[in-house]
Amino acid sequence: MIALALLAVLASNPAGACALPSDAVSKTATAPLLHALQMAAQGREALRQGDLDLAKRCLQAAHGLAPESTLIQRDLAVLLSLLGDFAEAKRLLLAAMAGGDRDPEVHAMLAYVLAQLGERRAAIQEVEAARSWRADLLGVSLGDPESRHRSRDLIDQDAARGAVAALVLAGEEASRGERVEAMNLAELAFQLASDHGLDPIIGEISQLFLREMAEKGGSIQGSLGAQLFTEFVTNPGFASMAEDSALSLPRATLGVDAHLKLALGRLRLSAEGAWMQQRVLQDRPRWAKVELGAYRLGLQAEYPLSRDPEGLVLGFELRFLDVYADAYRVEVGRLLEGGPVLSLRLTPRTRLRFGLLGSLYHQGQGAPEDPSSSQSRHRSGQRAVLALRFSKERMRVEWVGFFTHHDAKGAAFDLVGGGAGATVVARVTPRLSLHSGFWVAYGNYGAVGDTTYLGSAARRSELRTELVLGGRFALAQGLSLRLEDRWLQTAARVGHGYMQNRVIGGLEWRW
Amino acid sequence: MVALVLALSLLGQAAPPPLAVLQAKEGTIVGERGQPLAPGAIISAGERIHAGPRAIAELAMLPSGRVRIFAESDLRFEQANGLHVLRLLSGRAWLQLSGKTPVAFHMGSNRLRVWPGSSVLVENTLSGGPQLSVRSGRVWLSTPTHADWIEIKGGYSLALRSGQSPGQPQKGGQALVALLAEEAHDRLAGALPLVEFAIELSRAGLRESPLGRCPILARELSSAALATQEEGLRPPPFFATEVPPDGPNLAIEVEFED
Numbered sequence: 175m176i177a178l179a180l181l182a183v184l185a186s187n188p189a190g191a192c193a194l195p196s197d198a199v200s201k202t203a204t205a206p207l208l209h210a211l212q213m214a215a216q217g218r219e220a221l222r223q224g225d226l227d228l229a230k231r232c233l234q235a236a237h238g239l240a241p242e243s244t245l246i247q248r249d250l251a252v253l254l255s256l257l258g259d260f261a262e263a264k265r266l267l268l269a270a271m272a273g274g275d276r277d278p279e280v281h282a283m284l285a286y287v288l289a290q291l292g293e294r295r296a297a298i299q300e301v302e303a304a305r306s307w308r309a310d311l312l313g314v315s316l317g318d319p320e321s322r323h324r325s326r327d328l329i330d331q332d333a334a335r336g337a338v339a340a341l342v343l344a345g346e347e348a349s350r351g352e353r354v355e356a357m358n359l360a361e362l363a364f365q366l367a368s369d370h371g372l373d374p375i376i377g378e379i380s381q382l383f384l385r386e387m388a389e390k391g392g393s394i395q396g397s398l399g400a401q402l403f404t405e406f407v408t409n410p411g412f413a414s415m416a417e418d419s420a421l422s423l424p425r426a427t428l429g430v431d432a433h434l435k436l437a438l439g440r441l442r443l444s445a446e447g448a449w450m451q452q453r454v455l456q457d458r459p460r461w462a463k464v465e466l467g468a469y470r471l472g473l474q475a476e477y478p479l480s481r482d483p484e485g486l487v488l489g490f491e492l493r494f495l496d497v498y499a500d501a502y503r504v505e506v507g508r509l510l511e512g513g514p515v516l517s518l519r520l521t522p523r524t525r526l527r528f529g530l531l532g533s534l535y536h537q538g539q540g541a542p543e544d545p546s547s548s549q550s551r552h553r554s555g556q557r558a559v560l561a562l563r564f565s566k567e568r569m570r571v572e573w574v575g576f577f578t579h580h581d582a583k584g585a586a587f588d589l590v591g592g593g594a595g596a597t598v599v600a601r602v603t604p605r606l607s608l609h610s611g612f613w614v615a616y617g618n619y620g621a622v623g624d625t626t627y628l629g630s631a632a633r634r635s636e637l638r639t640e641l642v643l644g645g646r647f648a649l650a651q652g653l654s655l656r657l658e659d660r661w662l663q664t665a666a667r668v669g670h671g672y673m674q675n676r677v678i679g680g681l682e683w684r685w
Numbered sequence: 686m687v688a689l690v691l692a693l694s695l696l697g698q699a700a701p702p703p704l705a706v707l708q709a710k711e712g713t714i715v716g717e718r719g720q721p722l723a724p725g726a727i728i729s730a731g732e733r734i735h736a737g738p739r740a741i742a743e744l745a746m747l748p749s750g751r752v753r754i755f756a757e758s759d760l761r762f763e764q765a766n767g768l769h770v771l772r773l774l775s776g777r778a779w780l781q782l783s784g785k786t787p788v789a790f791h792m793g794s795n796r797l798r799v800w801p802g803s804s805v806l807v808e809n810t811l812s813g814g815p816q817l818s819v820r821s822g823r824v825w826l827s828t829p830t831h832a833d834w835i836e837i838k839g840g841y842s843l844a845l846r847s848g849q850s851p852g853q854p855q856k857g858g859q860a861l862v863a864l865l866a867e868e869a870h871d872r873l874a875g876a877l878p879l880v881e882f883a884i885e886l887s888r889a890g891l892r893e894s895p896l897g898r899c900p901i902l903a904r905e906l907s908s909a910a911l912a913t914q915e916e917g918l919r920p921p922p923f924f925a926t927e928v929p930p931d932g933p934n935l936a937i938e939v940e941f942e943d
Binding site: 204208212242243273275276278283286306308309311345382383386 | 877889
């Protein structure tokens with residue numbers, strides 16, 4: 175009876191060429207499922223041989239016989255995806271998952287199907303569940319930051335995967351405007367494909383990618399930014415300078431900066447320039463000395479020592495800063511600082527940077543004209559900095575520690591100090607980010623004066639604590655609103671300790 | 686009369702029930718009597734299959750499951766107490782179980798109970814001994830030294846040592862499963878071109894990219910831009926784009942103007 179029913183089903187289905195084996199007709203209760211699975215096996219075999227039409231007939235017939243079979247649902251979904259019927263493939267995969275087929279590879283398949291259907295957000299969710307390098311690469315191309323973090327590891331693991339990962343990551347970097355990084359990665363993909371004799375298609379696509387990049391302007395990228403802020407500062411100067419202890423004033427700041435970055439092979443060069451000017455908005459003559467103007471120039475060279483352009487990077491940084499007060503009537507000081515910086519990606523989400531910088535400082539305001547004076551504050555020294563950054567899609571945490579040592583040209587004002595701090599930046603929504611941080615720094619100056627007479631008073635120490643809480647809201651592309659509160663307390667000898675609170679609000683524009 | 690009774694009893698003796706159907710294979714897969722198996726072959730209760738060197742096969746398990754067997758492996762399909770039993774004699778097998786009925790998975794004297802919705806890789810090699818990695822879902826394990834069932838969840842693995850207590854499942858241990866998933870992907874028909882599509886999407890991203898625009902847009906969260914006004918009082922930020930320039934510094938010359 176079952177055999178007759180089966181024959182009737184077979185007669186009515188379109189799987190004409192999908193014949194059952196001669197010993198297949200059985201009278202057991204599981205016969206329909208058994209025959210369906212045998213047909214599905216024929217479908218798989220046809221798929222292996224590239225006969226997609228026969229594969230489709232067999233798998234559809236099998237699905238007709240055993241519509242509840244999750245195995246057949248999945249296999250038919252794969253075939254329909256290959257044939258471009260993504261909507262039906264999605265329905266079948268969801269049915270298979272509902273039926274208990276929950277291995278991560280089903281999630282990878284669903285991610286692919288959803289990406290083909292343009293359902294990006296849902297596809298990224300499936301990428302997370304898939305936990306495979308292939309799915310991660312799909313996630314990268316869909317713009318998922320977590321997939322990007324995970325895929326960076328592939329570059330160093332294996333030549334074939336490294337080449338493919340570099341190629342996909344290059345496209346993703348390019349889509350975010352990171353041209354230099356994109357060129358580096360595309361060149362790496364081409365290099366790996368050439369050196370290891372990989373599938374020539376990878377090399378060809380890499381070359382094509384590089385050509386397309388070159389047509390779009392090559393590996394030079396730049397940016398401009400402008401900021402205009404007003405702030406309300408309480409106790410802006412020293413207690414000793416103040417006629418009362420609750421000073422407050424409003425101040426405006428205008429800043430402009432520009433960045434330029436280019437790649438010469440694997441070498442990355444960047445330059446930056448910045449200028450800013452403050453304007454005290456109340457009782458200006460009295461506070462001219464805290465009304466600052468400054469400009470800064472910087473150069474940076476980076477060369478990746480690892481295969482991954484962001485794996486282990488050796489860099490050299492050089493910066494020059496010149497600060498004035500009172501509308502450029504008074505020079506506060508000049509600083510030239512530079513040295514090697516080593517940057518290492520510890521995990522896909524964690525980066526460590528270490529720098530050893532030498533510095534030359536020339537103080538204008540308050541320093542004796544004679545540089546050989548014992549009170550001269552012109553100085554040279556070193557700064558060592560260690561920074562650890564952890565990034566997630568919506569959050570970034572950064573810890574920084576540093577040590578400073580400076581020899582003053584004169585007998586006084588040598589400096590030894592150090593500090594540490596941390597910052598958390600969280601992207602609450604695509605438009606809104608909040609940030610918070612704290613910093614503690616200690617400095618010891620001296621000896622200032624003759625230690626024979628002054629004893630321990632000849633040394634001056636300062637402990638500086640700073641807390642920051644703020645947020646940024648994107649008003650339009652490139653334009654954002656910033657609100658922030660900064661609290662600073664400096665514990666120092668009498669007359670030099672102070673507390674400051676600044677409420678800041680303003681606009682920032684970037685292009 | 687006796688002959689008739691004997692004949693009837695022989696007719697009434699049920700053939701072993703079918704438990705699996707070979708779906709796809711590469712390399713040599715042989716059955717109980719050493720006969721080569723082709724896709725569509727039915728495996729009945731009590732039968733054993735063997736995967737030769739460099740072979741791989743995928744079987745559909747009745748009523749609902751997918752079993753993969755890898756090179757140099759022996760797997761027997763059994764039925765006991767109404768449960769389907771997979772007995773891994775040697776090598777590696779991977780079960781993805783759907784449907785509603787649990788399956789028993791034995792390796793030596795260690796017994797596993799696999800729950801529907803679970804995916805588990807079981808290995809029993811001379812060098813490594815019995816071990817298992819759960820990809821998703823959950824399984825329960827009972828060993829000769831530990832009769833109580835131990836639950837092992839997705840993402841955990843456990844290595845068993847002869848005569849020793851099984852210990853606690855360890856998080857991780859998924860590298861082998863990932864490796865075998867790769868092998869199945871590459872050698873069994875039915876893989877989707879995820880990587881090819883990723884490359885295609887990636888190149889489309891390049892064509893639509895805002896090249897020539899500001900890279901800082903992508904670094905919207907960079908705190909380098911959070912405060913410009915403080916920079917005048919400080920040494921330049923050490924990491925222009927990574928470390929907030931708002932941090933501490935000891936350049937307090939303006940303040941020490943006595």
